[in-house]
Each structure stands twice: as structure tokens, then as C-alpha cells.
Amino acid sequence: MAGVLSSEHVRTASAQGVHHGEISAKALLRMQLRLKWTLWKRSYRKNVGKLIGTIIGALYGLGGLVSLVFLFLGTTLWAGEGETFPLVVRGLGALTVLAWFLIPVLAFGLDDTLDPRAFALFPRSAKELQPGLFAAAALSFPSLLTLAAVAIATGFELLWLIVFGQGAVWIVLGALALIPANLAAYCLCLLLPRAWFAHSASRTSSRSGRELGGIFGFVVMFAAIYAFSLGAQRIGDIDVELLGEWAPRIVGVVAWTPVGALFAVPMDLAEGHVLTALARAVIGAATIVLVWRWWRRSIDAALTSALSGDASSGDAKVSPLVPRFLRPGPFGAVMGKSLRYWRRDTRYLAALGIYPVVLVFFAAMGFMLPESRPMMLGMAVFMCGMSGISLANEIGFDGPSGWVNIVTALPARANLLGRIAAMAVLMVPGAVVITTVIPLLFGMGELVPLAVMGSLGAMICGWGISMVVGVLLPYPSSPPGTNPMKDKSASSSNAMLAMAVAMLGIFVPLLPAIGVGIWGAVVGSLPLMMLAGALALLAGAAVFLVGLRIAEVRLEARYPDVFQKVRDHL
Numbered sequence: 001m002a003g004v005l006s007s008e009h010v011r012t013a014s015a016q017g018v019h020h021g022e023i024s025a026k027a028l029l030r031m032q033l034r035l036k037w038t039l040w041k042r043s044y045r046k047n048v049g050k051l052i053g054t055i056i057g058a059l060y061g062l063g064g065l066v067s068l069v070f071l072f073l074g075t076t077l078w079a080g081e082g083e084t085f086p087l088v089v090r091g092l093g094a095l096t097v098l099a100w101f102l103i104p105v106l107a108f109g110l111d112d113t114l115d116p117r118a119f120a121l122f123p124r125s126a127k128e129l130q131p132g133l134f135a136a137a138a139l140s141f142p143s144l145l146t147l148a149a150v151a152i153a154t155g156f157e158l159l160w161l162i163v164f165g166q167g168a169v170w171i172v173l174g175a176l177a178l179i180p181a182n183l184a185a186y187c188l189c190l191l192l193p194r195a196w197f198a199h200s201a202s203r204t205s206s207r208s209g210r211e212l213g214g215i216f217g218f219v220v221m222f223a224a225i226y227a228f229s230l231g232a233q234r235i236g237d238i239d240v241e242l243l244g245e246w247a248p249r250i251v252g253v254v255a256w257t258p259v260g261a262l263f264a265v266p267m268d269l270a271e272g273h274v275l276t277a278l279a280r281a282v283i284g285a286a287t288i289v290l291v292w293r294w295w296r297r298s299i300d301a302a303l304t305s306a307l308s309g310d311a312s313s314g315d316a317k318v319s320p321l322v323p324r325f326l327r328p329g330p331f332g333a334v335m336g337k338s339l340r341y342w343r344r345d346t347r348y349l350a351a352l353g354i355y356p357v358v359l360v361f362f363a364a365m366g367f368m369l370p371e372s373r374p375m376m377l378g379m380a381v382f383m384c385g386m387s388g389i390s391l392a393n394e395i396g397f398d399g400p401s402g403w404v405n406i407v408t409a410l411p412a413r414a415n416l417l418g419r420i421a422a423m424a425v426l427m428v429p430g431a432v433v434i435t436t437v438i439p440l441l442f443g444m445g446e447l448v449p450l451a452v453m454g455s456l457g458a459m460i461c462g463w464g465i466s467m468v469v470g471v472l473l474p475y476p477s478s479p480p481g482t483n484p485m486k487d488k489s490a491s492s493s494n495a496m497l498a499m500a501v502a503m504l505g506i507f508v509p510l511l512p513a514i515g516v517g518i519w520g521a522v523v524g525s526l527p528l529m530m531l532a533g534a535l536a537l538l539a540g541a542a543v544f545l546v547g548l549r550i551a552e553v554r555l556e557a558r559y560p561d562v563f564q565k566v567r568d569h570l
Contacts, residue, residue: 025128032132036114036139054141061145068092068149072156076163085160086267087251089153093263094254096146097189101259104193116198116302126299130292133299137190150186154178161270174270177277184284185262191291198298255280258287330411334418342426345480347397351390352426358383359434366442373442374521377451380438384431384455385510387423388462389502392469393495394419395555396477396566406563412555416548420463431455446526450517453533458510460540464547465505471554473498474562479569509539 023031044051075085114136119129137143157178165171255264262284268277323339326332342348359380366376395402405415435451475495513535520528555562 025131028124028128029132029135032114032129032136033139036136039114040139057141061141065145065148065152068152072152076156076160085156085164086271087248089157089267090255090260090264091247091251092153093185094251094257094260096149097185097192097259097263100146100189101192101196104196116299120303126296126303129299130296133194134187134190137194143190146189147186150182154182157182157266161266165270166272170270170272173274174266177269177281178266181262181265181281181284184288188258188262188284188288188291191288191295195291195295195298198295198302256283258283261287330414331418331421334410334415335421338419338422339425341397342422345397347477347480348390351387355383355387356430359438363438363441366438373444377438377442377444377447380434381451381455381458384427384435385458385462385506386503387427387431388459389466389469389499389506391419391423391463391466392498392502393475393477394466394470395562396470396474398566399477399479399569400567402563402566406559412552412559413548415555416467416551420467423463427459428456431459446524447521447529450520450529450533453530454510454513454517454536457513457533457536457538457540458506460537461509461543462502462506464540464544465502466547467551468547469498469502469505471551471558471562473501474566476566476568505543509543510536513539 044054071088072085075088114133116126116129116133138147158175161171161174161178165174251260254260261280265277265281265284268274268280322328322332322336326335342352362376362380362383366373398405404410432452432455435455436448439445439447439451475498513532516528516535517532520526520532
């Protein structure tokens, strides 16, 4: 099948009239390495957000390497016994391989710098491209950190063999297998995400399916991070004896899986388990061969599909633009268009998926740490207000399609209110339910009116600020369908300034309501809490009306200028 796809790709490229000279395999590999290095360097140009993220990631990575050194010291020289170290090596090795596979799957396209489809017009098969793509995969910051961690582990494994080895023969066998096994495991770490990236690029599903998969993976990864944070809150309650009983069993099972087999081989030989080591070496080698072949087939499919076009997503269903519960007109058309955006565009779907996860996290934190319940309830109310500034770059999200609003003379008021109404339909019911359920679950039912009115006031205030910020500080956005993990629109200085102004604009008008609400909650006065809720609603309404007026006047007068700033996607 791979040969058929490869020949089909070559024929298609030839039909396009593309002809290139011969190039050796070594020269092709060097070219791909240079290409990866050039793309990596250029990705930091005018991308302050990525640069800051990389610096923070580097600091965390160095801290992780230092922690790894101390962990290995604690389980070897400082412990004075050698029973724990093999368990730690096997467990961390399996976790590393698993992370290299799961993170790209959940992040859906993360760090896919050399997309196989980019080579579609070059008469090269997957077999020719594969070595260079694999070598280029090592030119990344996570790859270098992983290689450093593997090198540290290899050094301590050699130290463990010398100090705690069970005999000269087993020490020599373990040392001989150490570097090949660890390098093979490292290669598997690089292969797994490459194979997944190529499989995703082969366009075996529709575009909408891939985008929904990306959002689902992003939300799952986000939830996993919060779940880990919740687990860390209770780390002191772990039964050490029970953990010591089950950890060897779990690691022993994982070591028989493809993700843990290779890192376990040297320790097996050092412990004298030759047959076990051979069996796990076979499992690891077979995994590498199968993943390599899967990757090659996926590259062939990606090369062919890039020339033949995207897979069809089925018959398109045509539905009225204006929702049935609205009268036809500018307001209804804008609201209907915005509702479709919220349902189909990944830039909007990401927000719909993240906010519930964050609110559930606040509720779970309140259960795990009862003393933090008032603060968690306040954070839930604040997050409802933060959802209002999701519209702070609505004009920018339109991108080049904004010209339609100009040539049709769409009224600015309808343009603004239609977007707000669409978000209100989606967010208000959820905000009311959340701010009603969380206080009841916390045993703080008397705070329900304050929480509900406070969240609605903050949300309305956010809408008013968003309208002003959206027309005064618009900025270009990434195109529709952009993965949240690869969205570059928030990295510009204009975007950071817009978000800072929006957050400040929500917080300041609500200060009187916040003060009265805290006072009422402390003294247990229901009238004061009701007054605080009413103040929040009044402040939100005032900010909304003033913001609507400012944004309407500005948009009517300067819409072409605003459009000029956001007409091109990043």
C-alpha cells in the first residue's frame, strides 16, 4: 500500500510540472536539518509570547534536571541501598515515553514544525524523507531536555551498577546494554509524536473532525493539569505503606508494555534476569519497527492527500442565518452568525471548553480545602466576569471577512449587540447554574443571591468593556480553525494591552459591590449581601451602556480604519 501511495504521489507531482535535480540522501538529511533550524529561529521573530514561554520552560526544565539529580542521589549514594533505584528508573522511563506520546495527542499538532505535507510537491517518497525528519525531530527544546535527562539517568545507572551490582558478569552485561537500550528508548520518544503528527496530517478525517479533536485534546490536557494540581493538595494524606506495596506492582506491569520495556532492560540484566531482559528488548525493538512503519505509511498518505485535496466532510446542511426565534434584520443576522462561530470555530470552542473545567476545579478545591471555600466561590464569580472579555477582540476575529459589514452598511449597534446576545444565550444559563450550585454544595446557601447577581453584574460589565476595547484596541487574530496551543494572536503588545485594560475595566467598577459583599458575608447580613448584588448589577449595566455608546460612535466613524488593522490573519 505504501508503494502505491508513494508512486501515486510521484505521478501527481510530475503532473504538476514539478521537476528537480538529484540529491543524495545525506544532502537531503542536512537540508532538512537546516530547514528545521531556520524555522525554529524564525518562529521567535515578533513572537514575544513564545519567547517568554520558552524562557519559562527552560527554567522549569533546568529545575527538573536538578531535581532528577537529587532524586537519583537520594536513591543511590545517600540511601545506602540499591532496591529503590531500579524501581524509580523503570517508572520514570515509562512515564517519559508515555508523556512524549500523550502530550502531542492531547495538544493536537503541537510542535509539528516539519509537516510532511510541505514536501508534497517534491518528488521524494516517505522512505527518503523519513531519516531527515527523524533527525530534525531531535532539534527541539523538549528533545534536548529529554536527552539530558537520559544522559543523567545513564550516568547514575552506571554508578548503581558499580556500587550495588550483584556480580561482575551482571555488571558488565548491564553496562553493555545500558547505552543502546537508553538510546533506543530515546529514539522511541522521538518516533511516537512524529508518527502521530504524520497520521494527523494524512487527512484521514474531515477538517471539522480534526478541529474538534484538537479542542477535545486541549480541554483534556487542561483538565489533567488541574487534576494533578488537586492531587498535589492531598499529597500529605497518601498512605506511604500502601504506596510502597503497590508501586512495584504497577511499575512491574508497565515495564512489560511498549512504553516501559526498553528502559527496564539494563536493570533486568543487572539483577540477573536474562530472559526477562531479552523479552523486553524484543518488545521494545518490535515497537520501534512498527512505529517506524506506521510513520512511513502516514507520511505517504499525507504526501498524497496534500496534492489530491482534503477529505470531504459529507453533505453540507444549509440552515437559515437568522435564528427562528428572532425577527429577520441586522441584529438577528449578526446574532445568528455569532452563534455559528461559537458552535464551529475552534477559537470560540476553546473558551467554551475551558471555563467549565476551571469552575469545576474551583468547586473541587473547595471540597478538598474547606477553609478556602469563600475564596473559591469568589474566584468562580470572577471567572464568570472574565468570560465577558472573551469578546474583547471580536472585530479582530472577523479578519478579512469584516469587509462584508462595511459594504452592507451594517449598523454598528446591531453589529455589537448581536455578538453580545449570542454569548449571553450560551453563557448566562451556565453562570446562573454554577453560582447557584457551588454555594449550595459548600453549605453556604445564604450566599446564592450574592453569587448569582455578582456573576451576572461582572459578566455584563465585561461585555461593556469588551465592546470598547474591541473597537479601540483591535489586533489581528489567527485564522479560524487555529489550534489553541498554536494561537499566536495573544503574543502581540496590542493584545496584551487590550487584555490588561479589559481586566482592569471589569475590576474597578465592581469595587463598591465587592466591598459591600465582603462586609455582608463577614457579618452575615442578608440585606448587605443583597445590596452588594444590586450594586454589581447596576455597575455592570452602567458600564455596558457607556461602553455600547462609545463603541457604537467609534465603529460608525472609523470602521474602515479598524478593519485595516485586522484584515490579515496572523
